[in-house]
Amino acid sequence: MAFVSFTFYIFLAVVVLAYYLVPCRWRWTTLLVGSLGFYLYLSDGSLAKLGILVGSALICWFLALLQRQTPGLKRLWLGVALAASALPLLLLKEAPFFLSRGGQTLPQWLAAPVGFSFYTLQLIAYTVDVYRAQTDPQKNYFKFLLFVSFFPQIIQGPIPRYNQLAPQLLEGHRFEERTFVRGFLLILWGFFLKLCIADKAAVVVNTVFDQYPTYQGAYVLVAGILYSFQLYADFLSCTSFAQGTAELVGIHLSDNFHRPYLATSVQDFWRRWHISLSSWLKDYIYIPLGGNRKGTLRKFGNLLVTFAVSGIWHGAGYKFLFWGLLHGFYQIAGALLAPVRRTLGRFLQLPSHPLVHRACQRLMTFILVMLAWIIFRADSLSIGLSMIRSLVTVPNLWILTNDALFTLGLVWKEWGILLFCLGVLLAASLWQERGIVIRDKILEAPLVVRWAFYIGTILFVMVFGTYGFGFDAQAFIYGGF
Structure with missing residues (x-):
């Protein structure tokens, strides 16, 4: 169920x-x-x-x-x-x-x-x-x-x-009508994320990851990017379903995500991703170990232990442990190399405009997180590392400009729908980052506009959503953890 x-x-x-x-x-x-x-x-x-x-x-x-x-x-x-x-x-x-x-x-x-x-x-x-x-x-x-x-x-x-x-x-x-409708809107958002983004991206992701090494190089890049959004949309949809369902009876569950792919560092990413788990690890693993109160070396050791626990919690096998330790290493390297990055930026006279600087930080953070997700999704640690290696050893960027991507399970129309839905997710994230509560904006609209939005969204999901075999949506990814 x-x-x-x-x-x-x-x-x-x-x-x-x-x-x-x-x-x-x-x-x-x-x-x-x-x-x-x-x-x-x-x-x-x-x-x-x-x-x-x-x-x-x-x-x-x-x-x-x-x-x-x-x-x-x-x-x-x-x-x-x-x-x-x-x-x-x-x-x-x-x-x-x-x-x-x-x-x-x-x-x-x-x-x-x-x-x-x-x-x-x-x-x-x-x-x-x-x-x-x-x-x-x-x-x-x-x-x-x-x-x-x-x-x-x-x-x-x-x-x-x-x-x-x-x-x-x-x-x-x-019973409060406003709270009930807010819950309904979250459930509607969950359907959009699950069926129009997560399950549609899964078609391409599964093709590449399940048939490696048939697909290497740029195929891995595309699959890594899509898996990053598949996982996010899938998990965010489940959180939205949970929050929306609870709000139908007036109960408010805490947010679990704060636009993680707008993070400007890996440390910032973990403040935004799976917040309830991140705060649990901080309060019951990192701080009891000493946190950052006992010197830099002890702090780095505590970070590695905490992220090792995170990896083990997600699953058995070397790849999960490596994935957790990799995120700990990212944060340690980020702290140690901060002065080097500032000096290098001044030496190379890189653009210092805040928007450009923030965009570069977000892009670099996304790349680092995506590489870790490739290992997370791969069948084993060795396969994950081999897939990452193929990104630089197999030069086949031309697949991005010919029809090769249309052989991965989605025809061009479905690719267009997926990209459009990712654009909607990005726009919603940017609005939320500015403090705009989209549900409140919808509820403030005239009655005709509200119902047009409800019906239009339901029809869009029903027509353009991707369904699993037998018209049954795929299982939620984090249900396996």
């Missing part, structure tokens, strides 16, 4: 209707029942996987209470809670990779449950916040279970903090 399936919106309509029919003080129970039912459906009816979710939440809830009731042993209870949460995640993440090295596979019944990576981070953050006295432990287990299992964000985030989300879940919200 993905966000783009008809079944999901039947389920959503039932949950929203039930939510507003139940008395305010009990509305959280409809969300709990709906969330557990949704999770059971996603798990193909597996009571065992639902049991892992319920049991993990029960352990962390109980140990958090023990921290408050037995303060002298709270460090012990924290350690037990962290071990109970982190070790199963590490085992299920890494076991398939190591078993595959010996020609074996992980039994199907040991496959990681849906959303396991995301709700595990929620549990860890909650128990640490209780230990730090930043959060009061929830005394009602079922209310805590709702925080862990809330259906819009359990699949792919955003990864919420207890103090930010729980009060909203437990407060019975009254």
Whole structure:
């Protein structure tokens, strides 16, 4: 039951209707029942996987209470809670990779449950916040279970903090037309991103990456650029679906992206990309290690450890670890080479106009991030490095000017639609960067204009969206992490 399936919106309509029919003080129970039912459906009816979710939440809830009731042993209870949460995640993440090295596979019944990576981070953050006295432990287990299992964000985030989300879940919200429509607009935006950009770009991306080394050189460049936008549009669409769905019942989830491809450095990129994960890594890995408080060398070491954890969280295998460490290296190199760049810029008399300077920074940041995405998407680290090497060793730029790109799965009309939709995404990003809230502008328009926009967007997505086999949209990329 993905966000783009008809079944999901039947389920959503039932949950929203039930939510507003139940008395305010009990509305959280409809969300709990709906969330557990949704999770059971996603798990193909597996009571065992639902049991892992319920049991993990029960352990962390109980140990958090023990921290408050037995303060002298709270460090012990924290350690037990962290071990109970982190070790199963590490085992299920890494076991398939190591078993595959010996020609074996992980039994199907040991496959990681849906959303396991995301709700595990929620549990860890909650128990640490209780230990730090930043959060009061929830005394009602079922209310805590709702925080862990809330259906819009359990699949792919955003990864919420207890103090930010729980009060909203437990407060019975009254129906507000403006909030409801704002949620609808986010869902509409999610459909546009998913079907008109992510799934359309995926056709070309899959062709090149799945048939390497047939396609090398400039083919890899095109696929790397498109994968960068595919991943962004796919993940942003899922966040938009989650936020829009939650807003239908008056709940606001935090933003997970702030126009990351407008970043002027890799460090800035990570302030804008997957913000809930980035802030989690900062608060629960980087700062506890010492952050930047213990000298430059220690700071660089902490950065590498933090990004190594990020790589391991994303998946098993050398390529994910390398990808994480590469982003740590980017930031270290950026800090060390900053004086060199300034001196070189003055020596070469490079343009110093702020707009030109910012554009150059954004272009260089995008290139560095894109190269890392190639490794992230490749079947293995060695293949990823080989694909990057082909960018400079296989001179075939002429494919950009002949009809070669039209043999990668998209005809010229579909390429035109994809480029147009990327232009819409860029324009929206630039407006948002200037502080313009597009949803508010739409809601301020006359009624006829608003409905023309709604109907026009729906028809555009239905006509020009790209669908998977059997007219079923492709699975969300981050659902695999």
